[in-house]
Amino acid sequence: MNIWESLRTSLSAIGSNKMRSILTMLGIIIGVGAVIALSSVGAGVETMVSDTISDIGSNLIYIQASTPEDATSPAQLTMADAETIGDPFNVPAISAVAPSTSGGALVTIDDKSENLTITGTTPELAEINNLDLALGSFVTNTDIDDAARVAVIGSEVYEQLFDDGEYPIDRVVSIDSTRFTIIGVLDEKGGMLGQDSTVYIPITTAQARLFTQRTLSGDYPVNTIAAMAASEELAPTAVAQIETTLRDTHGIDTGDEDDFRVTSQEEILEMSSDVTSVITAFLSIVAGISLLVGGIGIMNIMLVTVTERTREIGIRKAIGATKTAILSQFVIEAVVLTLTGGIIGAIIGIAAATLLSGAIGIAASVTVGTIALAAGISTAIGLVFGTYPAMRAANLRPIEALRYE
Numbered sequence: 540m541n542i543w544e545s546l547r548t549s550l551s552a553i554g555s556n557k558m559r560s561i562l563t564m565l566g567i568i569i570g571v572g573a574v575i576a577l578s579s580v581g582a583g584v585e586t587m588v589s590d591t592i593s594d595i596g597s598n599l600i601y602i603q604a605s606t607p608e609d610a611t612s613p614a615q616l617t618m619a620d621a622e623t624i625g626d627p628f629n630v631p632a633i634s635a636v637a638p639s640t641s642g643g644a645l646v647t648i649d650d651k652s653e654n655l656t657i658t659g660t661t662p663e664l665a666e667i668n669n670l671d672l673a674l675g676s677f678v679t680n681t682d683i684d685d686a687a688r689v690a691v692i693g694s695e696v697y698e699q700l701f702d703d704g705e706y707p708i709d710r711v712v713s714i715d716s717t718r719f720t721i722i723g724v725l726d727e728k729g730g731m732l733g734q735d736s737t738v739y740i741p742i743t744t745a746q747a748r749l750f751t752q753r754t755l756s757g758d759y760p761v762n763t764i765a766a767m768a769a770s771e772e773l774a775p776t777a778v779a780q781i782e783t784t785l786r787d788t789h790g791i792d793t794g795d796e797d798d799f800r801v802t803s804q805e806e807i808l809e810m811s812s813d814v815t816s817v818i819t820a821f822l823s824i825v826a827g828i829s830l831l832v833g834g835i836g837i838m839n840i841m842l843v844t845v846t847e848r849t850r851e852i853g854i855r856k857a858i859g860a861t862k863t864a865i866l867s868q869f870v871i872e873a874v875v876l877t878l879t880g881g882i883i884g885a886i887i888g889i890a891a892a893t894l895l896s897g898a899i900g901i902a903a904s905v906t907v908g909t910i911a912l913a914a915g916i917s918t919a920i921g922l923v924f925g926t927y928p929a930m931r932a933a934n935l936r937p938i939e940a941l942r943y944e
Contacts, residue, residue, distance in 0.1 A: 559840065560876060563836055563837060563840045563876055563880075564833075564876055564877070564879060564880030564883070565833070565836075565880075566830070566832050566833025566834075566836045566837075566880075567830065567833040567834075567837070567876075567877050567880030567881055567884060567917055567920065568833075568880045568881075568883050568884040568887065569833070569884065570828075570830030570831075570832070570833050570884065571830065571880065571881045571883075571884025571885055571888060571913045571916070571917055572884040572885070572887040572888035572891060573888065574830070574888065574913055574916075575884070575885055575888025575889060575891075575892060575910065575913055576887075576888045576889075576891035576892045576895060577825075579888070579889075579892035579896075579906075580892055580895050580896060581818060582906075583892075583896055584818075598767050598768035598769075598770065598771050598773075598774045598777075598804060599667065599668075599765065599766075599767060599803070599804040600633070600765070600766040600767065600768060600774065600777060600778060600781065600801060600802070600803050600804070601763060601764075601765060601766075601801070601802045602616065602620075602624065602763070602764040602765075602766065602781060602785070602799060602800070602801050602802075603616065603762070603763050603764075603799065603800050603802075604616045604798065604799055604800075605797060605798060605799055605800040606798065607795075607796040607797070607798055608796065609796075610798065614798035614799065615754055615760045616638075616760065616761050616762075616763075616764055616799060617754055617756075617758040617759060617760055617761060618638060618742075618758055618759045618761060619758050619788075620638075620761070620764065620785065620788065620799075621636055621637075621638035621761060621764045623784060623785075623788050624636050624764060624766060624781055624784060624785070629780070629784045630766075630777060630780040630781055630784055631780070632768055632769055632773040632774075632776045632777035632780050633766045633767060633768055633769060633777045633780075633781075634767050634768070634769040635663040635666055635667050635766065635767045636663060636764060636765070636766045636767075637660055637661045637662075637663040637664035637667050637764070637765045637766075638660070638661065638742060638761040638763070638764050638765075639658050639659065639660040639664065639742065639761060639762055639763045639764075639765065640658070640659045640660075640742060640745055640746065640750050640759070640760065640761045640762050641656055641657065641658040641659070641737075641762050641763075642656075642657055642749065642750055643655070643656060643657070644657045644714050644715045644738075644749060645713075645714070645715060646696070646700065646712055646713070646714050646738060647712065647713040648700050648701075648710065648711070648712045648713070651699070651700050653696075653699045653700065655696060655699075655736065655737070655738050656733060656736060656737045656738070657714060657737075657738050657740060657745065657749060658737050658738070658739050658740070658745075659739075659740050659741065659742035659743075659744065659745025659746060659749070659750065660678065660739055660740075660741075660742050661678065661680075661683060661741075661742055662677060662678050662679055662680055662683070663765075664739070664765060665677040665678075666767070667765045667766070667767045668734065668765065670725055670726075670728070670734065671725065671726040672691075672723050672724065672725060672726065673694070673724045673725060673726045673727075674707070674708055674723060674724040675691070675708045675721070675722050675723030675724060676691075676722055676723050677691055677723055677739070678691060678722075678739060678740070678741050682741040682744075683741045683742065683743050684743075686741060686743040686744045686747050686748075687741055687744060688717065688718060688719045688720065688740075688744055688748075689719060689720050689721075689722045689740065689741065689744075690712065690714070690719040690720070690721050690722065690738050690739065690740050691721070691722060691723040691724070691725060691738070691739040691740075692707070692721060692723070692724055692725070692738050692739075693724075693725050693728070693734055693735040693736055693737050693738070693739075694724065694725055694726065694727040694728070694735045695727075695735040695736040696735070696736060696737070696738055697724050700712065707721050707724055708721060708722065708723070708724075709721065709722075714738065714740070714749065715748075715749060717748050717749070719740065742761075746759045766781065774803050774804070774805065775803070778801050778803050781801050782797070782801055785797070785799050785801075830916060830917075830920060833877075833880070833920065834877075834920040834923065834924040835924065837873055837876060837877060837920065837921065837924045838924040841869060841872070841873055841924075844869075844872075866930060870921075870922065870926060873921040873922070873924065873926075874918055874921035874922060875921070876921065877917045877918060877920050877921030877924075878914065878917050878918050878921060880917060881913055881914050881916070881917025881918070882914065882917075884913065884917070885910050885913050885914065888913070889910075
């Protein structure tokens with residue numbers, strides 16, 4: 540019996556038990572569909588996070604406080620630290636520095652109120668984070684000097700506080716009972732960093748009216764200092780210069796732990812990629828368990844099939860069918876079941892990935908490689924879990940098979 544005859548016989552056997560075949564394939568369909576859907580959405584999340592971080596700004600460097608394990612009080616960064624880092628004599632490899640202090644506050648206009656993130660910052664943040672304006676202007680140095688009560692709102696803030704098409708510039712909002720005039724609205728940035736849902740005000744105004752706490756030395760603390768290296772090539776140099784400058788300013792001895800953390804854009808990308816890759820792999824493993832269950836189901840059904848067709852096997856052996864012919868027939872039957880289930884599962888997985896991506900606003904990344912891998916896994920499962928039942932069928936003795944009732 541040639542391969543085509545074995546295939547025809549296998550298809551005939553599968554077709555004669557349609558409901559059993561469908562139920563047998565169900566585990567493979569669910570497993571392959573889940574693997575493709577979850578891995579595609581995971582890849583889409585990874586791409587979105589990477590694009591979001593890349594769009595923040597070129598050569599970005601973040602400096603934040605980091606309390607050492609043996610410290611007796613929390614570490615803090617201050618305005619003085621930002622000024623020190625911004626001094627070209629100390630850190631010549633950077634081109635811009637923007638300290639920021641943030642917190643939550645109630646923002647009210649007319650009869651609408653929302654609890655929003657308020658960030659006090661400087662004009663340089665717009666350049667560092669690539670904040671483009673849809674209307675108006677960003678915070679200026681004059682606003683900083685005058686501690687002006689002006690605000691720039693993100694695109695989501697506009698949607699929350701204003702009706703569609705309503706002109707927001709020069710409108711007055713109340714932020715924790717302090718009146719601010721809106722001078723700008725940012726373009727939609729997207730991503731998960733919350734810039735669209737933030738209200739930006741001059742950092743001097745934030746420190747004077749909203750976040751008035753000071754350090755023991757009398758300086759104003761800041762949450763984050765954002766900096767931009769003069770070029771991509773100078774980013775590692777800028778990081779080293781910032782670390783050296785802050786260690787010297789904070790009086791940290793050689794061998795002692797830093798009370799700050801400097802993170803470059805490249806490191807942020809690597810960390811986010813590692814996290815999303817681990818999550819995607821974990822979800823794929825969980826989905827792959829159903830493939831294993833499906834494979835066990837294939838083996839179980841094939842063993843039942845061999846038992847039911849024992850007399851058929853005996854007759855075929857009696858008229859000259861070889862062990863290889865019997866073996867290939869049942870292996871092909873198992874592979875056809877799993878490959879068909881894999882194809883159906885791939886179609887369902889692509890559809891599920893599309894629906895999930897639409898629901899959560901992420902473009903799923905369905906690749907040919909993912910589909911090919913799913914099809915390959917399905918075929919491998921058919922070979923692995925179908926071989927044992929096929930060997931049992933091939934090793935049946937014709938006399939005993941013919942006597943089987």
